[in-house]
Amino acid sequence: MAKYRLARTRFLAALALSAATVLTIAPPSNSATIDYPYSGLVEKTIVSGVVARNGTPVYGADVLVVAFPAGDVLDTLPINAEVPSLLVGAASSNSVGRFSVNVDPASLPSQYVDARGRVQLEITIADDTREVRWNTTAVPAQYPTPIGGQEERCGPDVTYGCELGEPVYVVPGAAGASPINIVVGTAGGVAVTPRWSTAKTEGLGASAPQQLVVDLGDQPKLYDVNDNPSTWMTAPAGEEVQPVPDGEQPPPATTQPGPAQPISAAAAAALRTSETAPRTQDFSFVDQAVQAGTITAAQMSAGLVPAAAKKVPCGWKTMERFPGREEQYMGFHNWLEAKGTLNQKSGADHTLGAAGKAPGSSKWTASGNATLSVSSAQEDVITRIVDAWAIGTVNYARWENTCSRAQLIKPTSLGDPIKKFVRANHPVLSGACIERYNGSQLTMTQSKNMTISAGVEVAGISLSSQSGYTNESKLTLDFKAGTKVCGSSSSGVNRSARIEAHKL
Amino acid sequence: MGSVRTALACIALIAASGCADAAPAGPKLQWLGGGIITGEGMSVSTPGKPYLYGGLRLCLNRAGSVTVKGVRLEHPQGGIRLEAFTLLPHDGSSNDDTIGNGESITIQRKGLPLENRQVTQVCSPEDSPIQKRTELVLQLSHSGDASGYTSGFVVDYVSDGSDSVLHIDVSYVFCSNTKKDMPDLCTAHKNIDQTP
Numbered sequence: 001m002a003k004y005r006l007a008r009t010r011f012l013a014a015l016a017l018s019a020a021t022v023l024t025i026a027p028p029s030n031s032a033t034i035d036y037p038y039s040g041l042v043e044k045t046i047v048s049g050v051v052a053r054n055g056t057p058v059y060g061a062d063v064l065v066v067a068f069p070a071g072d073v074l075d076t077l078p079i080n081a082e083v084p085s086l087l088v089g090a091a092s093s094n095s096v097g098r099f100s101v102n103v104d105p106a107s108l109p110s111q112y113v114d115a116r117g118r119v120q121l122e123i124t125i126a127d128d129t130r131e132v133r134w135n136t137t138a139v140p141a142q143y144p145t146p147i148g149g150q151e152e153r154c155g156p157d158v159t160y161g162c163e164l165g166e167p168v169y170v171v172p173g174a175a176g177a178s179p180i181n182i183v184v185g186t187a188g189g190v191a192v193t194p195r196w197s198t199a200k201t202e203g204l205g206a207s208a209p210q211q212l213v214v215d216l217g218d219q220p221k222l223y224d225v226n227d228n229p230s231t232w233m234t235a236p237a238g239e240e241v242q243p244v245p246d247g248e249q250p251p252p253a254t255t256q257p258g259p260a261q262p263i264s265a266a267a268a269a270a271l272r273t274s275e276t277a278p279r280t281q282d283f284s285f286v287d288q289a290v291q292a293g294t295i296t297a298a299q300m301s302a303g304l305v306p307a308a309a310k311k312v313p314c315g316w317k318t319m320e321r322f323p324g325r326e327e328q329y330m331g332f333h334n335w336l337e338a339k340g341t342l343n344q345k346s347g348a349d350h351t352l353g354a355a356g357k358a359p360g361s362s363k364w365t366a367s368g369n370a371t372l373s374v375s376s377a378q379e380d381v382i383t384r385i386v387d388a389w390a391i392g393t394v395n396y397a398r399w400e401n402t403c404s405r406a407q408l409i410k411p412t413s414l415g416d417p418i419k420k421f422v423r424a425n426h427p428v429l430s431g432a433c434i435e436r437y438n439g440s441q442l443t444m445t446q447s448k449n450m451t452i453s454a455g456v457e458v459a460g461i462s463l464s465s466q467s468g469y470t471n472e473s474k475l476t477l478d479f480k481a482g483t484k485v486c487g488s489s490s491s492g493v494n495r496s497a498r499i500e501a502h503k504l
Numbered sequence: 505m506g507s508v509r510t511a512l513a514c515i516a517l518i519a520a521s522g523c524a525d526a527a528p529a530g531p532k533l534q535w536l537g538g539g540i541i542t543g544e545g546m547s548v549s550t551p552g553k554p555y556l557y558g559g560l561r562l563c564l565n566r567a568g569s570v571t572v573k574g575v576r577l578e579h580p581q582g583g584i585r586l587e588a589f590t591l592l593p594h595d596g597s598s599n600d601d602t603i604g605n606g607e608s609i610t611i612q613r614k615g616l617p618l619e620n621r622q623v624t625q626v627c628s629p630e631d632s633p634i635q636k637r638t639e640l641v642l643q644l645s646h647s648g649d650a651s652g653y654t655s656g657f658v659v660d661y662v663s664d665g666s667d668s669v670l671h672i673d674v675s676y677v678f679c680s681n682t683k684k685d686m687p688d689l690c691t692a693h694k695n696i697d698q699t700p
Contacts, residue, residue, distance in 0.1 A: 174538055205538075343688075432599040432635070434559045440606025443543030443675075443689075469540065478547045479606065487540070490599045490631050492561050494674075495539040 034287040035060045035092040037297040040187035041147060044102040044303040046089060046138045046196045047123050047210040048184035052164050054217030057097030061216070062283055064124045065089040065101045066312065070114040074318075074412040075395055082317045082402060085122070086112060086310040090286055090300050098168075098184045099125075102303035103138070105195065116140070116347065120370055125214045125222075126283060130276035132222045134212060135354040135368035135410060141197040141207030145171055147182055149191030165213035165225050174205025181225045183211050199349050199371040200227050203449075203468035222274035224368070229271035232453040232464060233260045235328055235389060238423030243384035244336060246480075250386055259425045260331070263453045271453075274365050275358040277406050282312040314403035320459075322396040324415050327352065328455045329467040330390040330475065331424050333500035337481035338436070340385040341474075344392070344417035346376040348473035352394055352411040352456060353463035359404045364461050372414045374472070380418045388421035394465075396458045409458055429500050433486040434493050436479040436501070443476045444469040450497065477501055530664025531568035534627055535672050536561035536637065545677035546606060547690060551647050554587055554610045558603025560640035560672060562591070562659075563627035570663040572621045575642070577654040578671070582685075584652030584678055588612075588643040591620045596634035603641045611643050623661075646678035651686045653677045 041048055051061035067088045068074065077083060088108060089101040105117065113119055117140040124133050147169055154162030167181035180201050186192045197207035208226070215221040223229070236257040244250045262268075286309065289295045295309040329350060332340040349371050356367035372394070393415030399408040436442070455465025467473050477485075482504035487496025537560065546555060564570065575589045588611050592602065603614070611618060625636040640659070646652035659670040679690035 177539075432601065434601040435604030435607075437604055437606035437608070439546050439548055439608075440555075441543075441545055441547040441677075441679075442541050442605075444540050445542040469542075476543075489539075490633055490635055491628075492536050492539075492599075492601070492635070493559065494537045494541045494561075495630070497540065499540060 034290050036062060036090045037301045038092055038094040039100050039102060039301050041100050041182065041184045041192055041194070042102055042187050043192055043195050044104050045100045045194055045209050046103040046121070047136070047212065048098070048100040048182070049125065049212030049214055050165060050183045051093045051097045051099065051125055051127070051214045051216065053127060053215065055164055055215065057095070058093055058127050058216065059095055059097070061093040061097065061099065061125060061127050063091050063099050063101050064282055064286065064312070065103065066122045066124070067108065067112045068120040068122070069111055070118070070120065071111070072413060073111070074397065077318050079319065080317055082315050083399065085312070085315050087286070087305050087312050088310070089303055089305065100184050102301060103196070104303035107304045114373070116373070118371070123212070124280060124282065125212070126279045127216050129279055130216050131279050132214060132216065132220060132274045132276055133356055133367055134222055135370055136198060136210045137371035138196045138210070139199055139202060139371065141195050142202055143205060143207045144193050145206040145208060146191040146193050147171055147208060148186030148189060152185055164215065167225070171206050171208060177204040180204055180206050180208045181211060182208060183213065183225055199351050199468070200224070216276055220274040220276045221272050223272040227451070228268070229453070230262065230265065230268035232263050232268070232451045234263055234454070235260045235331065235452045236425060237328060237389050241388050241421050241423050243382060243421070244339065244386050245384065250336070253423055255423070257423060257425045259427045260450070267453065271366050275361050275363060277358040277404055280314050281403055282314050285313050314401060316399040316408060317402055318397050319400045320398040322398070322458050324393045325396050325456050325458050326419065327392045327394045327465045328389050328422070328452055329392060329465045330449060330473070332385045332388050332475070333424060333426050333498070334386060334477055335483065335502050336386055337503070338477050338479050338483045338501035339383065341381065341383045341476040341478070342385060342390055342418060343472070343474040343476070344374050344378070344380050345472040346374055346379055348374040348417065348470065349468060350392070350394070350414060351466045353465070354408065354410045355461050355463060357407040359406050364409070367408065369464065370411045372411060374414055374417045378414065378417050382418050385421060387424050387426050389424045390418055391420050391422055392417045393419050394456060398459065409461060426502070427498070427500055429486045429488045429496070429498060431487040431489040431496050432492050433484050435504060436483040436485055438479060438481055441476060441478045442485070443474060445471050445474050529666055531564040531566045531570060532663065533570050533623060533659065533661050533668070533670045534563055534565055535670055536563065536627070537672060537674060541674065543675045543677065543689070544605060545679065545689070547679055548681045549646050549652070549678035550681060551583070552645060553608050554643050554645050556603055556607045556609055556611065556614060556641060556643055557605045557676070558639055558641045559601035559605060560642070561637040562623055562640050563625045563637045564623060565627060567626055568664070569622055569624045570661045572623065573660040573662060575640070576658045576660070578658050579655040580653065582650040582652035583647035584654050584676065585645050585647060586642060587645055588618065590616050590618050590641050591623060592616065592639040592641060593620070593625060594637050594639060596628065596636040599635050601639060603639060611641060616641060644676060644678070649680055649682050651678060651680040651683065651690060653686060653689065
């Protein structure tokens with residue numbers, strides 16, 4: 001879809017007023033376009049990324065960030081009703097394809113922010129003709145993490161030998177957790193402590209906003225640099241099982257599920273691919289707003305989109321609902337005398353995959369995720385669990401873009417957090433072990449649980465699920481006889497990503 | 505010029521908050537934890553009985569030696585008590601922890617030495633097949649009817665003549681066998697009440 005774009009405006013006067021946050025503006029190109037400002041990573045950055053075309057950084061790629069309503073609005077809209085979305089941020093990429101979109105939390109209407117300050121977002125990244133889209137949930141930073149103020153690894157001043165998506169900075173996570181990659185330099189290179197983060201990076205014990213890698217070339221790619229699908233796992237499950245009363249034996253297995261394994265390299269690569277769609281008219285709307293003075297570069301850099309520029313012309317409407325889709329999310333690998341308890345308290349997070357389909361395409365591709373939380377009305381605790389996966393339910397919807405007719409399958413809310421349990425494999429883990437004595441207990445409340453690649457099935461599409469261990473999403477084992485607990489790491493059971501408990 | 509700036513910054517930091525932990529002269533004591541397990545304890549604890557907890561892996565960030573002066577409870581509630589502790593060096597020939605968790609026995613009766621206060625093992629690379637470390641073993645108990653709880657432990661140690669501390673962020677709960685006063689932590693209380 002060829003589009004006439006408005007004459008470029010540089011915003012130099014506005015930039016002079018906001019020099020504290022704006023580093024550069026994307027340079028002029030030959031096309032008749034307006035570029036939005038480029039800031040480095042700043043305190044209000046809600047998403048950063050790097051944009052390329054066939055591996056070459058794209059100068060002046062444009063990014064829009066739209067917010068969706070919080071609460072149960074998305075579940076109650078009538079079929080065919082438009083989802084009330086708002087533009088909350090915009091930016092362009094710099095000479096090495098890096099961008100950062102900033103959002104001031106104070107600029108967000110209350111109905112778009114949940115009780116914990118979280119916002120459901122859609123990010124559209126486009127060059128002059130094509131776009132891709134990503135969904136995410138921005139969460140307030142809980143682990144103040146300084147970023148920058150150190151030598152860059154791959155960035156504006158260091159490009160030799162750097163591949164697409166290699167980090168400018170690497171931020172350590174919690175002990176034993178993966179580090180967090182930052183793909184954009186900070187404004188002026190000084191250290192910045194972000195206010196926005198994602199549930200995934202919070203699960204690694206550090207706060208950093210969403211970091212995306214985009215390639216709009218012949219084989220489009222779109223992925224979260226801190227959520228590598230090659231670490232996602234399969235999680236084969238057997239028949240439904242019940243909690244086992246004390247003194248009783250569980251019924252014998254009718255099927256013996258296999259062990260959880262990393263997904264194949266081909267499947268992981270496929271999860272990083274995308275499909276492009278023609279550049280949305282929303283960019284023209286923002287261009288016109290800039291020309292009319294409705295929004296300025298300084299406002300974009302400050303993360304303050306004026307009310308008059310918030311409503312973009314193209315949105316989504318709900319076409320179909322998929323309520324109560326089963327979500328497989330937390331595994332217990334324990335014997336009869338080490339029974340488990342699953343807590344799903346208010347605020348327990350579940351991050352669930354979304355999928356998009358370009359107009360006219362028959363192929364669904366990964367399009368980010370949404371982090372949804374258990375409400376106080378849904379809280380549940382189940383005890384006496386043995387070798388089982390927890391199954392909850394999620395409400396999904398299929399949306400259609402009101403302009404392009406692109407499709408999106410998106411999780412909209414959680415249902416029952418503990419609907420049932422299904423039999424899990426009991427793995428043999430080769431890391432360190434420790435003995436447990438009768439009467440002792442252990443609790444897991446702080447770790448990024450594994451992402452299950454096909455944790456949810458919606459309309460024939462497999463989508464990912466992940467629920468970290470937190471105070472609200474807690475797993476406890478109570479030992480009633482001598483037990484050996486083994487982990488996946490030789491550095492100790494406590495340093496392991498997975499543990500199992502078997503008879504001593 | 506850069507070193508002058510650094511020195512001035514450190515003087516300012518010392519004036520503000522003390523710089524001893526920021527740049528220890530000797531090796532730093534580290535805990536190989538902070539991972540998946542955040543809580544330990546007894547789901548039903550008998551007051552006055554000792555319980556052993558091992559598996560707390562300590563090591564140094566570089567070659568040298570530190571002396572552990574003591575171990576303290578952090579933010580204790582109820583009647584939890586740290587009765588004794590010991591340090592067991594491991595050469596890495598086995599990665600399993602030798603002292604299990606929750607055994608009702610004293611360090612002395614278990615036959616473990618009580619006098620060692622030195623840590624000399626340097627931390628091995630993460631997931632190295634040989635993990636040299638020193639195992640901290642705690643002897644804990646609780647008294648009275650109420651459940652006991654601590655949010656973690658503080659290890660006081662001396663490195664190259666300087667005092668320093670190490671925080672171990674694993675909570676321990678000792679659930680009363682008579683009072684159901686910590687329902688979120690004592691899941692066995694729920695087991696007693698709940699019929700599946």
